[in-house]
Amino acid sequence: MLKAVILIGGPQKGTRFRPLSFEVPKPLFPVAGVPMVQHHIEACAKVPGMKEILLMGFYQPHEALGRFLVSAQQEFKIPIRYLQEYAALGTGGGIYHFRDQILSGGPEAFFVLNADVCSEFPLQEMLDFWQQHGNVHSFVMLGTTANRTQALNYGCIVANTDTHEVLHYVEKPSTFVSEIINCGIYLFTPAIFQHIGDVFQRNQQELVLCPYLGEESSNGWLRAEVIRLEQDVFTALAGSGKLYVYKTDGFWSQIKSAGSAIYASRLYLNQYSQCHPERLAQNKPGGPIIRGNVYIHPTASVDSTAVDHTCVLNTIVGWDSTIGRWARVEGTPSDPNPNDPYAKIDSETLFRDGRLTPSITILGCSVTIPAEVVILNSIVLPHKELSRSYKNQIIL
């Protein structure tokens, strides 16, 4: 019997996704026409023996989240629950806190997936790999290849080429360690909680040894419970014979910024042509001309007269926004170098040398763009009515 835990974070996390995350929590933001975590849920539900999916995060109970859970349960016919952390406990702290819930029913193993990744989710392959190479005391991490420069932005894995055992793990090193990076998707057995528990004990002891003046004891307890899988657990497990890496060549990308949502969208749309061809729009006589992979929501209307000579490129247009005729709304894509098979999307800072880095243009919800203007490389916050052209600006 298997379970899956999807880490969805909370409002203080994922702020690089603003202003898109103002309307809807980031894990529910649509990527390729479907909420971000639905891709995860769909992949988990396909694995035979999957009995329950747990969403874990520190969002307050949210109408959109509630509705999503109900509809997802109906569609995928599997129990899905939301476990709310009382505070941000880190990638390890949450699952440790809810370990009883995870272990109830006696699963032999459970997946843990970060919500903000876009992937082919080779979960069955990870399971097969674990059954061949591992045992009840071993864990599997999904890895993929990055290029030498970009690998420094991720968790780097050094593994034995034959046994695939993880010998060394460093999170975001400053010098080159390995091209194999951590995808944020793991397969654990109940034994993991022993290791996380060790970290928790260590944290508590450190607090006893060096109490900070003026800190309340409740805060102290909280800090002991904050556990990061990457820095605190994997680094220690590397070289112990318990952690393995399953390397995949399937598509994978982080979804940190709005620009990466467009890239992830493209990756999933590409996948649709094999797995969900019914989701792709088809060319119909009298309808809009469809080039490449396009998703059009059933309630959307693409009307030639309504769209009226506008040019929209590399842009995310928020809900209920309108764009006047002959307007041009354009952003700069931050796609990885197409010539490098291992290039990943850059996570650029918002500003560079005091100027806004050219990136995807984002129109928040209910934004009005007048006719005949140009909006270039700009971010427009929700409910704004523009009256002129803007370039390279954040419009509050």
Add this chain to the structure above:
Amino acid sequence: MRALILVGGYGTRLRPLTLSTPKPLVEFCNKALLLHQLEALRQAGVSHVVLAVSYMSEALEAAMREQEQRLGIRISLSHEKEPLGTAGPLALARDLLAEDGEPFFVLNSDVICEFPFAALARFHRHHGGEGSLAVTRVEEPAKYGVVVSEPETGRICRFVEKPRVFVSNKINAGLYIFSPGILRRIQLRPTSIEKEIFPAMAQDGQLYAMELQGFWMDIGQPKDFLTGMCMYLQALRAQHPERLHSGPGIVGNVLVDPSAKIGANCIIGPNVTIGAGVVVEDGVRIKRCTVLKGARIRSHSWLESCIVGWSCSVGQWVRMENVTVLGEDVIVNDELYLNGANVLPHKSIAESVPEPRIIM
């Protein structure tokens, strides 16, 4: 009467257009610049025009022959082999100009206005001085030659070229009429009429200013070319409104050659000139632009303050603005954004130009 037009050399300020065609032949509001001037001169009774050029062009010579026939006036070429400035060419053409002892006109080839040659001639004969020049009021006189004159007689007291402090807002419009006596003042060497000849004449009380009525513009560079176009079309609306275009989707003053085709759902104007054989496809918005002969603007594009050169092809969903100038035969790919791009002839543009620059 005779006239001298200072055509000059390569017309570098109006590049990239002048890389393909000599400046006098560039069409301004669907008519070669030179022709605007020649027609006005002929109407004022000029029978012989001398073109002072420093760069010989076959195209110019061929055009001259054609206009000679059409207008029934004589056109001569005075070719300076070394630069003679703005006064020297008069000395070079002295024989042609002074032949009949009558006053002769001199004009800068970049000037467009409601040419008042007959009035200027009358004004000149009335005061009997050696020279008269037309002046016009501008907002920024420091870019030009500034004139200070007596309000009653128009006699010029001072003539200051590009002054650094404000002197007056009346400037030299680049249209003159001189009595042949002036030729005694000018030698055959590089001479500036504004800096050397005029100040001396003003000192001698021999230079008079007549204020120009109506619009005036020096269209030697693209920005001013477009401003001048707006002024010309406005004057056309007042004097010959039947020459302007009207119809569905036409807004304000728009001049369209009869052989041009405009598609459905376009909005053209205000202040647009469309040349011969131009094709504008459906759903195009054009404001304040000149589109030269044979160009094609494809559907859903948006153009403001641009000059589209001869035989250009502008793709679909293109946005061009901020004095973008396309030289002859430029191709702009679909969905691009050109902001202040200055594109040399025969170039293919495959990438947007978000900030003003020159594309070679």
